[in-house]
Amino acid sequence: TVTELLKVDENGNPLVGATLQVLTKDGKLVEEWISTDKAHQIVGLAHGEYIFHEVSAPSGYMLMTDVSFTVTDKAQTLKVQGQDLQTVTELLKVDENGNPLVGATLQVLTKDGKVVEEWISKDTAHIVTGLAHGEYIFHEVSAPSGYTLMTDVPFVVTDEPVVLKVKG
Numbered sequence: 001t002v003t004e005l006l007k008v009d010e011n012g013n014p015l016v017g018a019t020l021q022v023l024t025k026d027g028k029l030v031e032e033w034i035s036t037d038k039a040h041q042i043v044g045l046a047h048g049e050y051i052f053h054e055v056s057a058p059s060g061y062m063l064m065t066d067v068s069f070t071v072t073d074k075a076q077t078l079k080v081q082g083q084d085l086q087t088v089t090e091l092l093k094v095d096e097n098g099n100p101l102v103g104a105t106l107q108v109l110t111k112d113g114k115v116v117e118e119w120i121s122k123d124t125a126h127i128v129t130g131l132a133h134g135e136y137i138f139h140e141v142s143a144p145s146g147y148t149l150m151t152d153v154p155f156v157v158t159d160e161p162v163v164l165k166v167k168g
Contacts (some may be wrong), residue, residue: 001071004039004079009061014038015084017058025049025068039079047069052080057159059132062087063163087157090125091138093150100124103144111135111154131157 005022007015014037022030022042030050033040052067061084069080091108093101104121108128116136119126138153 001043001045001074003045003069004069005042006039006079006081007035007054008081008083008145010083010085015058015061018061018084019055020082021053021055023051025051025055026098027051029121047073052082054082054084057084057136060087060130061085061159063159086130087133087159089128089155089157090133091128092125093121095141095147101144101147104147105141107139107141109137109139111137113137133159157160 003022005020007018007020009015015033016035016037018035019032020040021032022045024030025048029140030045031042033056049068049070052069054064054066057063064082064084067080067082089108091106093104093106095101100121100123102121102123105118106126107118108115108116108119108131111134116131117128118141135154135156138155140150140152143149
């Protein structure tokens with residue numbers, strides 16, 4: 001039996017640089033590798049249930065959900081795909097009562113001060129997709145009339161599949 005395991009992005013394209021594992025259903029490590037643009041092949045897996053697991057995602061992506069698969073005695077090439085989605089960062093500017101504050105000019109900066117994205121705040125969170133893993137700053141360029149500038153808010157983007165809400 002040949003088992004092919006491929007890591008893809010949300011468009012189905014191979015994703016390079018993920019640390020991947022095949023685990024037994026009770027969590028024992030069978031094999032670990034770094035993804036390339038080709039499927040990883042494992043020949044002769046014993047019959048049974050396995051888990052396709054991602055240890056770390058490439059920068060700019062979140063961890064995939066584990067994918068279960070079963071190897072049987074049927075002669076086949078089993079193709080298992082795991083999908084990564086881009087990181088999602090939600091940034092919301094609120095007033096002292098926790099209500100969205102409209103009209104502020106806001107930025108995401110790299111930790112060394114380069115502008116990644118700039119926008120005017122609305123009554124909903126601003127969403128940035130695909131931020132590379134690393135440290136950033138949520139910065140206010142100008143506040144709405146009657147408000148003072150917020151203090152810069154540092155935040156970190158990782159491969160954890162969470163939506164980050166930064167309130168300033």
